[in-house]
Amino acid sequence: MSQQLLKFIMDVLSKPAVLIALIAFIGLIVQKKPVSEIIKGTTKSFLGFIVIGAGAGILVGALEPFGKMFEAAFNVSGVVPNNEAIVAMALTNYGEATALIMFFGMIVNILIARFTHLKYIFLTGHHTLYMACMIGVILVVAKLQGFLLIAVGSLALGLIMTVFPALAQPTMRKITGDDKVAFAHFSTVGYVLSAWTAKLVGKGSKSTEDINFPKGLGFLRDSSVTISLTMSVLYILVAILSGQHYVETNLSDGLNFLVYAVIQAITFAAGVFIILSGVRLVLAEILPAFKGISTKIVPNARPALDCPVVYPYAPNAVIIGFFCSFLGGIVGMGVLALTSSVIILPGVVPHFFTGATAGVFGNANGGVRGATIGSFVNGLIITFLPVFLMPVLGDLGFANTTFSDADFAVSGIILGNIANKFGSIGISVAVVIFVLIPIIVKLFSSKKSVETTENM
Numbered sequence: 001m002s003q004q005l006l007k008f009i010m011d012v013l014s015k016p017a018v019l020i021a022l023i024a025f026i027g028l029i030v031q032k033k034p035v036s037e038i039i040k041g042t043t044k045s046f047l048g049f050i051v052i053g054a055g056a057g058i059l060v061g062a063l064e065p066f067g068k069m070f071e072a073a074f075n076v077s078g079v080v081p082n083n084e085a086i087v088a089m090a091l092t093n094y095g096e097a098t099a100l101i102m103f104f105g106m107i108v109n110i111l112i113a114r115f116t117h118l119k120y121i122f123l124t125g126h127h128t129l130y131m132a133c134m135i136g137v138i139l140v141v142a143k144l145q146g147f148l149l150i151a152v153g154s155l156a157l158g159l160i161m162t163v164f165p166a167l168a169q170p171t172m173r174k175i176t177g178d179d180k181v182a183f184a185h186f187s188t189v190g191y192v193l194s195a196w197t198a199k200l201v202g203k204g205s206k207s208t209e210d211i212n213f214p215k216g217l218g219f220l221r222d223s224s225v226t227i228s229l230t231m232s233v234l235y236i237l238v239a240i241l242s243g244q245h246y247v248e249t250n251l252s253d254g255l256n257f258l259v260y261a262v263i264q265a266i267t268f269a270a271g272v273f274i275i276l277s278g279v280r281l282v283l284a285e286i287l288p289a290f291k292g293i294s295t296k297i298v299p300n301a302r303p304a305l306d307c308p309v310v311y312p313y314a315p316n317a318v319i320i321g322f323f324c325s326f327l328g329g330i331v332g333m334g335v336l337a338l339t340s341s342v343i344i345l346p347g348v349v350p351h352f353f354t355g356a357t358a359g360v361f362g363n364a365n366g367g368v369r370g371a372t373i374g375s376f377v378n379g380l381i382i383t384f385l386p387v388f389l390m391p392v393l394g395d396l397g398f399a400n401t402t403f404s405d406a407d408f409a410v411s412g413i414i415l416g417n418i419a420n421k422f423g424s425i426g427i428s429v430a431v432v433i434f435v436l437i438p439i440i441v442k443l444f445s446s447k448k449s450v451e452t453t454e455n456m
Helices: 003-013 016-030 035-074 083-115 125-141 146-176 188-201 215-221 223-242 244-250 257-297 307-313 315-339 348-398 406-455
Strands: 120-122 302-305
Touching: 003 016, 003 083, 003 125, 016 035, 016 125, 016 257, 035 223, 035 244, 035 257, 035 307, 035 348, 083 120, 083 125, 083 146, 083 406, 120 146, 125 146, 125 348, 125 406, 146 188, 146 302, 146 307, 146 348, 146 406, 188 348, 188 406, 223 244, 223 257, 223 315, 244 257, 257 302, 257 307, 257 315, 307 315, 307 348, 315 348, 348 406
Parallel strands: 120 302
Antiparallel strands: none
């Protein structure tokens, strides 16, 4: 396969907006919709994810100076988990393997959804790319190459893309109120543990969206206002701690440090607002379009979408989750500083996206208390797990960054340790067995259903 074709495949499949538009296009064609509806549904699906991406870009841009001010304020240094950074480093040596594993892994995902009970189509393209890259690195370190590398990697990726949405779905039903949409973001372990923790500690706690504000503070019921004010306080505090000279010299280009802090805080809130608008637009288009795929190609399949899909259901939990996850990251950093040679710094971007999502998952099972404690647990998880992932990444394990989300660490630790103990043949056999399990379960359950019907 030529390099240009590989690049084209990666460009199409790794961009959520393009992937979602393609899925909407196929779904509408399968349903034999009029040309006007196909154009409208495809375009609005594309537009919705562009809006989400624009909001995420604004939000990340506002969080970056916050992270720098935090490091300057507390004079800390260490490993900063960042998916984009480590993937960019890895693709220079593992680009071809990553592209092929990603392409065939998505086909395996569809096949598993078609022939097992795990009816989830993973549509978060950039996370698929990141996971394909990590799997490729681990398998190359395990001495796999050629056809076996691509085959084992694709099977592993397809299974991972199916299993993690299945783990999240029970809580997704509570969040969304139905079973139409699934969840696709590779920090599911943190979200599921947040939901489980919330179930233990949140009994009787009211929802984050039912917080009763005094009459004079009624404006706080507007989530955009709440996020703006809360983030302003946080940004101003960190700006003061990092010092006026540092902010105005290194970040604000001479603008007063407090004015700069407030502008970044409100910019952050604007990013969240744009993301929520994009999610609503995508859901309005992708669910009807996906009906064609779920009825014709993969019966009863559910589209599994990126983490912002849950934000509109509990906007207050989003900001609570971010704060508490970041606090968990700070606590975890302190523990690592006392017990380990590797210090994982709390990356503001991963703590926002995973913490906010953990807050929504925690709120679904345990209200305010569940969102608070559940997202704090998430913060600890994404701090400690990367420490155990780094040894299985070969030379990449010595880089000053690593994968930031929980599922990368869990998947990498399992695959890496199997490869270390049993070698290339062992990891190949293990992956094949893992993939066969849901297929065998489906076959036995179908056979049992037939026997039951015949005996009636």
